[in-house]
Amino acid sequence: MFACPVAERTELRLLEERHADELALLVDRNREHLRAWLPWVDGSRTPADARIFIAGAMRRWGQNNGFTAGIWHEGEMAGTIGLHAIDWSSRASSIGYWIGSDFQGKGIATAACRAVLDHAFGALGLNRVEIRCAPANRRSRAVPERLGFTKEGTLRQVQLLYDRYTDLVVYAMLADEWIGREMGA
Numbered sequence: 001m002f003a004c005p006v007a008e009r010t011e012l013r014l015l016e017e018r019h020a021d022e023l024a025l026l027v028d029r030n031r032e033h034l035r036a037w038l039p040w041v042d043g044s045r046t047p048a049d050a051r052i053f054i055a056g057a058m059r060r061w062g063q064n065n066g067f068t069a070g071i072w073h074e075g076e077m078a079g080t081i082g083l084h085a086i087d088w089s090s091r092a093s094s095i096g097y098w099i100g101s102d103f104q105g106k107g108i109a110t111a112a113c114r115a116v117l118d119h120a121f122g123a124l125g126l127n128r129v130e131i132r133c134a135p136a137n138r139r140s141r142a143v144p145e146r147l148g149f150t151k152e153g154t155l156r157q158v159q160l161l162y163d164r165y166t167d168l169v170v171y172a173m174l175a176d177e178w179i180g181r182e183m184g185a
């Protein structure tokens with residue numbers, strides 16, 4: 001379906017059912033890496049789980065309520081990035097992302113995020129996009145920081161991560177900041 005180049009060797013494609021096996025394999029290979037920060041990993045064990053996830057993501061896309069795209073790097077699935085459910089009354093949403101450990105350190109997540117922000121503030125006309133990261137998730141926090149997000153504060157014990165509640169630092173970008181930044185670049 002849609003393929004959106006985000007860097008020289010990296011592109012986003014909306015996830016479709018035919019990607020389920022590749023997605024399940026990537027999650028399985030990175031289980032410990034992802035489990036440190038993401039609450040859904042234990043519930044995603046098989047290609048059937050991946051198919052259910054993808055079906056939900058496609059439904060949200062069909063309802064104009066966010067999306068999940070796979071990130072492909074040099075032809076290989078590297079991770080996913082998504083725009084979560086959209087609050088259309090306030091034109092606000094948030095971005096979530098992960099990549100396999102082998103794909104870290106190449107700017108892939110930052111480039112993917114930049115493309116999702118262009119889409120969110122461009123075609124979708126949103127006004128505010130958040131990224132929430134655990135305080136200790138240095139690599140994830142570096143993504144919004146690199147992109148010029150404002151750190152707005154910390155939500156306390158807002159996420160249940162398996163056996164404990166974790167805080168999340170809230171970063172936000174506003175439409176006029178993003179568009180002004182792109183024009184100034």
Ligand SMILES: CC(C)(COP(=O)(O)OP(=O)(O)OC[C@H]1O[C@@H](n2cnc3c(N)ncnc32)[C@H](O)[C@@H]1OP(=O)(O)O)[C@@H](O)C(=O)NCCC(=O)NCCS
Pocket residue numbers: 033034037038097098099100103104105106107108109110111132133134137139140142143
């Ligand atoms: C969070 C996560 C996506 C960040 O991955 P990442 O590789 O550090 O981020 P990017 O892909 O944007 O790459 C940035 C790195 O590539 C380097 N880089 C190389 N070329 C680059 C470029 N053109 N642009 C930006 N960075 C570049 C940067 O210096 C940085 O490396 P450094 O941390 O060693 O300085 C990844 O660690 C992950 O998936 N973690 C597990 C799941 C998770 O935490 N998800 C987020 C939950 S909030």
